[in-house]
Amino acid sequence: MIEIFSVALPVFGFVIGGFVLGKSALLDDIKVKGLTAYVFWFAIPLLLFRGGSKLGASGGEGFEAGVLAAYFAASAAIYIFAFSANWRIFKGKGAEPPLAAMTSAYGNSVMMGIPLAEIFFGTPGLAVATGIIACSAPLYYGVSTFLIEARLGNATSPIDLVKETLLGILKTPVILAMAAGICFGLTGLEVHPIAERFIDTGAAAAAPTALFALGATLASFKIAGDLAEAGTISALKLVLNPTLAWILATFVFQMPLETVIIVTMMAALPCAVNPFLLASRYDAYSRRASAAIVLSTGISIVSIPVAVWLAGL
Numbered sequence: 001m002i003e004i005f006s007v008a009l010p011v012f013g014f015v016i017g018g019f020v021l022g023k024s025a026l027l028d029d030i031k032v033k034g035l036t037a038y039v040f041w042f043a044i045p046l047l048l049f050r051g052g053s054k055l056g057a058s059g060g061e062g063f064e065a066g067v068l069a070a071y072f073a074a075s076a077a078i079y080i081f082a083f084s085a086n087w088r089i090f091k092g093k094g095a096e097p098p099l100a101a102m103t104s105a106y107g108n109s110v111m112m113g114i115p116l117a118e119i120f121f122g123t124p125g126l127a128v129a130t131g132i133i134a135c136s137a138p139l140y141y142g143v144s145t146f147l148i149e150a151r152l153g154n155a156t157s158p159i160d161l162v163k164e165t166l167l168g169i170l171k172t173p174v175i176l177a178m179a180a181g182i183c184f185g186l187t188g189l190e191v192h193p194i195a196e197r198f199i200d201t202g203a204a205a206a207a208p209t210a211l212f213a214l215g216a217t218l219a220s221f222k223i224a225g226d227l228a229e230a231g232t233i234s235a236l237k238l239v240l241n242p243t244l245a246w247i248l249a250t251f252v253f254q255m256p257l258e259t260v261i262i263v264t265m266m267a268a269l270p271c272a273v274n275p276f277l278l279a280s281r282y283d284a285y286s287r288r289a290s291a292a293i294v295l296s297t298g299i300s301i302v303s304i305p306v307a308v309w310l311a312g313l
Contacts, residue, residue, distance in 0.1 A: 001305075007119070008304065014208050014211035015214055015215040018212035018218075019219050020215075021219075022216035022218070027216055029220065032213070032217060032219075035213045035216060039111070039206070039210045041173050042202065044110060044173075044174050045176070045177030046177070046199050046203045046206065047206040048133075048181060049177045049181035049199065050181065050199050050200070051181065052181025053181040053191070056183065056187075057185035064255070066255060067249075068132070070245055070249040070252070071263055071267060072135065072139065074248055075105045078105045078244070079102070079104065079105040081104070082100050082103070082232075082236055084097075085100070085236075086101070090229050092285075094151055094152055094284060095151060096284055098148045098151065099282070099285040100285065100288070102140050102278065103275040103293070104292070105241075106140045106275055107272060108270055108271065108272040108297070109129060109133050110272075111210050111213065112211065114129050115211050117266065120308070124259070125262050128263065128266060137274075140274070221276075221290040221294045222291070224291055227291065230291035234270075234271070237271055238268060238307075246267075257312065260311055261308055261311045261312050264308065264310075265304060265307060268303060268304050270296035270297040270300040271293045272293070
């Protein structure tokens with residue numbers, strides 16, 4: 001336990017540092033947006049290209065379909081629980097139940113998952129994170145958008161919904177970089193040493209910069225709205241989600257211990273920022289989504305190391 005915290009706390013120190021500076025006059029909104037753009041459009045894509053190329057070169061070795069099944073089955077249960085809680089307990093209307101469900105189920109796999117997976121577990125962890133990211137956007141955005149449009153009574157055809165989802169994926173640099181890396185790895189070609197040094201240098205900066213940018217971004221969010229619901233969503237995401245993923249990975253799919261720990265850690269990630277963006281688009285649930293994001297991220301500094309420790313027992 002002490003060893004896990006000795007690794008985790010310095011890593012989370014970048015999140016705290018970004019949050020503190022984000023609250024100061026040193027980092028205004030423009031600077032934070034620039035930093036986030038660097039992470040999202042440059043540093044993380046380099047890391048994912050490198051990881052994807054290794055995954056493609058190995059023919060997918062080290063990554064199993066059961067990982068996705070365990071992760072997303074647990075996530076689907078959380079989605080249903082959060083949807084029901086918002087609808088039945090918190091009396092959510094219109095777009096609110098799907099947005100609550102997406103907020104609770106969608107983990108921060110890019111800004112936090114990738115750095116932690118690589119730092120804690122190296123290539124195997126990055127392979128798991130890569131597969132999860134590849135499926136997360138189309139699943140969460142597709143299902144949530146469909147449910148929102150259906151509840152609002154908007155005439156969105158399934159074809160239009162598929163087109164919108166695919167266009168969103170094609171505009172996402174992390175997914176494009178990952179796909180490009182996998183395709184390159186499948187060719188059997190080797191990266192030129194100069195290009196490899198460039199990619200390695202950029203990828204090395206991805207983890208600390210992404211965590212720092214996450215903290216700086218969260219500094220502009222506020223814990224407002226219904227704290228009871230934000231707490232419920234955080235509990236579902238940080239406690240029940242990794243518990244279900246651990247049970248599935250251990251007893252249903254009987255994965256090796258290291259893989260079980262990685263899947264559990266990815267399921268224990270706090271709420272992502274993406275649901276807040278979708279909530280802002282529909283002008284609904286944005287305050288409660290931001291509260292859940294800040295609250296779950298703050299708690300995850302302790303809960304993620306605990307989840308990793310418990311999964312390894």
